[in-house]
Each structure stands twice: as structure tokens, then as C-alpha cells.
Amino acid sequence: MLWRALNEDTPGPKWAGLFQEYWPHYRRWWLGEGDAMRAPYLESRRALQEHMPEIVPLYDQLCELAGGGDQAARFLSFYCPPPYLSGCSQAIWTGKEPVLVRNYDYNPNAFDSLVLNTNWQGRRVIGTSDGLWGLVDGMNAAGLALSLTFGGRRVVGEGFGVPLILRYVLQTCSTTAEAQEALGRIPTHMSYNVTVLDRKRNYLTAMMAPDRAAVMTHAAVATNHQEAVEWVSHARFTATVERERFLLHRLTLHRDPQEKFIEAFLKPPLYSTAFSAGFGTLYTAVYRPRKLEMEIRWPGTVWPMSMTDFQESSRNLHIPIANDRSQPHPA
Structure with a gap:
């Protein structure tokens, strides 16, 4: 890739x-x-x-x-697109220098593999592209960062693909409170969890759905279900509950230092090798809102980027499909 x-x-x-x-x-x-x-x-x-x-x-x-x-x-x-599913884990390390960390688990053959740094409409935004102007995670010059996970429900309705909603929030909002208002009113075609962090350490997770009002929570962790598991087979296949518990444990019971917390995303049970099933971890993203910096990580590799000193570059990544012998998120 x-x-x-x-x-x-x-x-x-x-x-x-x-x-x-x-x-x-x-x-x-x-x-x-x-x-x-x-x-x-x-x-x-x-x-x-x-x-x-x-x-x-x-x-x-x-x-x-x-x-x-x-x-x-x-x-x-992005209005009423075809339904699509992803895995993903995301969490906020809420220390003095907060970070938003996420794993994106998806089909490598249906992914832009593209980081865009733009100043469209006078608002600087950096993030991982989907659909060439939507984003699956990103951050703007105001220090607002956010990312998405699939919400674990099969309901499809009238609304927008959530990557465009993320683009809209970053183009128009500067704080978590402003993002909350937008995420609460824009219709989505499927269920997604959007986790938001601003430079003042305010955060939330919005549980969006096409058939009911968005639920705003103070959750620092989101995987692939919402308040309760509704799609049991998908939850088992992706180990969404196990991943959520693992992250909550590392944030609360035995709080990790920041770097150790980030490194946990590059190992099981968060890191998935189920590439041939369409749910392998394609990358880990780290957003640092106060520094306006982001990183794309893979095991053994860190690709740093700065919004204010951005350098165009590229990376070749080997997807080890032939070595896929495990379930998606072995716990």
C-alpha cells in the first residue's frame, strides 16, 4: 500500500x-x-x-x-451512500498534554491511504482522507481533533456518510462544544461513534444513528458498539467489548504513561491482523491538539507530521495478508 x-x-x-x-x-x-x-x-x-x-x-x-x-x-x-462497515478503536489520553489515539481497521483495497493538509475556505485541516474530501480522523488549526468508529448497528437510513460530517465539523467548528451541536443535528446514514478533543482538554463521544437522536457522552473510549451491543455476531467477530474494556483498564485502573498507552494500539487486542477479512489495522493515528501535530504509526514505524511545517512525503506499507491466521482482534 x-x-x-x-x-x-x-x-x-x-x-x-x-x-x-x-x-x-x-x-x-x-x-x-x-x-x-x-x-x-x-x-x-x-x-x-x-x-x-x-x-x-x-x-x-x-x-x-x-x-x-x-x-x-x-x-x-456523501448523501445516502452505500452501507459500509469498519472496525476501529479510539481513545483520549487525558493527561497534561492530551492526545487522541485511534486504530483504523478496514479493507486495504477500499482505502484512500492519503493524508491531506488543506486550507480550504481559510481553515487549515489535516487528516486521513476518505472519499477524497471526507475524513475518518483529523484536526484543524483551532486544535480540534476527532475520529470515528462504526457503531455496531445494521440500521441504514437517510443521511450523510460520516466522513463528510467530520470534514464539516473541522471546517466550521473550533471547540468540543461547537462540535457537539453539529454532531447532534446532522443526519447520518448509519450508526457511528465520533470522539472529539479540543486543545483545552474538553472531550466527548457522540453516538450517532439514523433512526434516533445522537447520544452525547463523556466517554474517552469508543469501539464498535454504542450504549449496548445490538449486533451480537459483529460484536463477537470484532471483539468490541473486549477492546473497550482493555482501553478503559489502561486509562483508569492502571493508568499508562502517554507513550505506553499509544504503543498499546500497536499490539493485540487492539491491533488486528485480519486483513483478508477486511478488518485489519491499516494504521494508528495520534493527534496532539496543543502542538498541532499528528503521527501515523505502524509497528516499528512513526510518520510524524506538523500542520504548521507540513512536508509532502510518502510511505510504502506491506499488508501481510498471507500471514493472516488469527481472528480480527485476538483477546
């Missing part, structure tokens, strides 16, 4: 080139259930205008760079 870290302050030729590179793959996924299953363009744009009006000019600009086609514009709206 080739990872790239790219900088483009305003949408332009770099982003347009990325779209042309990724679009054939995304188009196959987007139309996998048939064109009629995806929301029409006018409905999608109206939904954006209603719920996230501040980023509609940015959306229009990206649609133009993508060629102005109907299907591309509908895809970029």
Missing part, C-alpha cells in the same frame, strides 16, 4: 488529479447496488444546503474540478 501526504491550500490540480485516479474505483462502489439506489443530484445538494450550508461553495468547487458529471456530484455529496 502506497501512502501519500499531500498539501494543497485551495482545491486545484492536485485534488483534481487524485479524483481522476480514484474515481473509477469509487464509481464501482457507489453504483454497486445500481444507479437508482443512490439519491438524485438535486436531492443531495438540497440536503447539503439544509444541513451543512457553509461547505456548499466548497462542494460546488470540487464538483467542477471533478468534471461536473452527475454521478461524481452525487458521490461527492
